Amino acid sequence: MNAVKAEAVLPRPARRAPLARLLEDRTALGLLFVAPAVLILAVLLAYPFLLGIYLSMTNAIIGRGGDFIGLGNYLSLLGDPLFRLTTFNTFLYTIVACTFKLVLGMALAIVLNREFLFKRFIRAIVLLPYIVPTVLSAISFWWIYDPTFGIISWTLRHLGLVAHNIDFLGDPALARLALIIANIWRGVPFYAIGLLAALQTISPSLYEAAAIDGGGRWAIFRHITMPLVTPLTIVITMFSLIWTFADFQLPWVITRGGPNNATHLYGTLAFQRAIQGGHLGEGAAVAMAIFPVLVVCVLVSFRNLRRED
Amino acid sequence: MRESFLTRTITFYIPLGAFLVFLLFPFYWMLVTTFKPNADLYNPHLNPFWTWHPTLDHIRFLFTQSHYPSWLWNTTWVAIVSTLISVIVSLLAAYAIQRLRFPGSGTLGVSIFLTYLVPPIILFIPLADIIFHLRLFDNLWALVLTYPTFLIPFCTWLLMGYFRSIPHDMEESARIDGANRLAVLWKIVLPLSLPGIFSSTVFAFTLSWNEYLYALVFITSPEKLTVPVGSIIELVTGDVYHWGPLMAAALLGSVPVALMYSFFAEHYVSALSGALKD
Numbered sequence: 108m109n110a111v112k113a114e115a116v117l118p119r120p121a122r123r124a125p126l127a128r129l130l131e132d133r134t135a136l137g138l139l140f141v142a143p144a145v146l147i148l149a150v151l152l153a154y155p156f157l158l159g160i161y162l163s164m165t166n167a168i169i170g171r172g173g174d175f176i177g178l179g180n181y182l183s184l185l186g187d188p189l190f191r192l193t194t195f196n197t198f199l200y201t202i203v204a205c206t207f208k209l210v211l212g213m214a215l216a217i218v219l220n221r222e223f224l225f226k227r228f229i230r231a232i233v234l235l236p237y238i239v240p241t242v243l244s245a246i247s248f249w250w251i252y253d254p255t256f257g258i259i260s261w262t263l264r265h266l267g268l269v270a271h272n273i274d275f276l277g278d279p280a281l282a283r284l285a286l287i288i289a290n291i292w293r294g295v296p297f298y299a300i301g302l303l304a305a306l307q308t309i310s311p312s313l314y315e316a317a318a319i320d321g322g323g324r325w326a327i328f329r330h331i332t333m334p335l336v337t338p339l340t341i342v343i344t345m346f347s348l349i350w351t352f353a354d355f356q357l358p359w360v361i362t363r364g365g366p367n368n369a370t371h372l373y374g375t376l377a378f379q380r381a382i383q384g385g386h387l388g389e390g391a392a393v394a395m396a397i398f399p400v401l402v403v404c405v406l407v408s409f410r411n412l413r414r415e416d
Numbered sequence: 417m418r419e420s421f422l423t424r425t426i427t428f429y430i431p432l433g434a435f436l437v438f439l440l441f442p443f444y445w446m447l448v449t450t451f452k453p454n455a456d457l458y459n460p461h462l463n464p465f466w467t468w469h470p471t472l473d474h475i476r477f478l479f480t481q482s483h484y485p486s487w488l489w490n491t492t493w494v495a496i497v498s499t500l501i502s503v504i505v506s507l508l509a510a511y512a513i514q515r516l517r518f519p520g521s522g523t524l525g526v527s528i529f530l531t532y533l534v535p536p537i538i539l540f541i542p543l544a545d546i547i548f549h550l551r552l553f554d555n556l557w558a559l560v561l562t563y564p565t566f567l568i569p570f571c572t573w574l575l576m577g578y579f580r581s582i583p584h585d586m587e588e589s590a591r592i593d594g595a596n597r598l599a600v601l602w603k604i605v606l607p608l609s610l611p612g613i614f615s616s617t618v619f620a621f622t623l624s625w626n627e628y629l630y631a632l633v634f635i636t637s638p639e640k641l642t643v644p645v646g647s648i649i650e651l652v653t654g655d656v657y658h659w660g661p662l663m664a665a666a667l668l669g670s671v672p673v674a675l676m677y678s679f680f681a682e683h684y685v686s687a688l689s690g691a692l693k694d
Contacts, residue, residue: 153531
């Protein structure tokens with residue numbers, strides 16, 4: 108009798124429309140809210156990713172599905188001198204550029220972490236190379252490196268350091284250097300702002316205590332700053348490794364992979380084979396070469412993101 | 417521990433000055449070249465760092481002799497539509513993952529973040545195949561369709577970090593007062609998350625404005641290109657580089673992004689570092 112009475116005084120849940128009940132249910136509402144994102148990413152990211160793996164095992168060309176040829180593309184790439192050169196270029200580009208970005212980014216972060224006039228303004232404009240369209244700043248580098256009217260050549264000539272203009276993009280070693288400098292230029296602000304955020308989480312009292320104990324600048328950096336910023340530094344470096352390894356815009360705009368293929372990266376080679384040459388399957392296999400490095404970087408950054416919590 | 421002016425110069429002013437010159441010179445170079453007349457541009461006897469006869473010729477060329485106005489419009493349109501779609505979709509997803517905490521939401525959050533790290537280089541070939549079969553080749557909708565693949569993971573990640581930082585209290589007391597979840601979302605959560613929505617909108621807009629690879633692959637007609645792709649294709653004719661218009665194109669293409677960024681620079685920096693820290 109009591110139970111019936113209790114139901115009678117609590118009529119609200121029973122009278123609610125199904126829609127209202129759905130809105131009160133965490134799980135139902137949650138699934139409803141994530142559905143659009145999951146759907147879009149499943150159709151336009153996860154499916155293409157799997158399709159890419161499949162394409163890399165076919166001899167498909169643009170506009171015509173090919174036949175399944177297993178690891179054929181991968182095996183022929185292993186014997187392809189251009190692919191091997193590209194592998195060398197990609198690793199060289201990534202390792203050299205990321206090393207310099209890390210060192211210079213740390214230096215810039217330390218400089219920006221001090222007190223100075225117009226601090227906010229300067230911190231903001233330092234990020235510009237990272238913000239503006241890479242392709243457009245790449246055009247500027249292209250012009251800076253121009254063999255006839257390049258500004259670096261002009262300056263060096265007028266300082267009496269060289270007799271003739273330097274053809275930065277015409278010589279394999281110089282072209283690699285030129286491209287790496289452009290990449291460092293674009294990436295340093297990202298490292299600097301990320302590392303600055305890490306530096307700012309360090310309590311000033313730690314530095315004061317170390318100074319009282321008589322620690323020098325280097326000792327303080329080595330024993331206090333470095334250990335505290337290491338996890339975030341690793342995450343930033345892993346992200347940057349992925350983006351540098353999979354770079355396309357800078358090499359494509361500044362050198363087109365030349366001269367003598369000295370600056371071909373996986374990205375530019377995949378584009379050339381798949382889109383310009385029309386061999387989708389082979390291009391997809393080149394692009395997949397990025398995958399192992401991607402997996403390693405993701406795993407390492409995840410370990411360190413977890414440790415941050 | 418006051419440092420002397422000499423120490424400060426060596427450890428601070430000189431490094432900061434060197435960094436600023438290195439990081440800002442390419443922009444200065446765009447600016448000078450944009451306003452320098454051709455006669456000065458190709459005269460090796462003049463000091464190239466300045467111009468005494470500024471001209472608008474290159475900008476005029478860009479707007480009358482090239483498809484630049486169409487590219488500006490295309491880039492803006494694609495950026496606005498794909499940003500709108502992505503921010504709305506990401507807002508719902510981030511709220512659900514961070515606040516509703518349904519079973520599996522943690523894993524889903526991690527997976528969405530993972531997708532952000534998949535570089536476009538891995539996706540553009542299969543996407544080209546898909547776009548071809550959808551008959552969207554050389555159609556700006558191809559870009560509207562594909563840009564959310566990098567915008568949604570990024571915005572969701574950013575907004576998740578943002579939702580984590582706003583307190584649960586108000587939401588809970590409104591719930592106790594009998595408001596339903598949609599009302600809470602509309603009247604309390606949405607106004608509180610406006611700064612987060614702002615920064616993800618700015619981010620998404622700049623990311624789609626800067627996109628290059630998909631636009632290069634999916635679009636071919638000169639009048640349908642975006643600013644980054646069109647500038648390089650049309651302003652280089654054979655071996656002739658129209659450096660003045662090229663630099664003007666680079667400068668004017670960078671300005672909207674730089675302007676947008678300058679209004680939200682503080683948000684931008686804190687969002688970027690906040691997103692990294694989580």
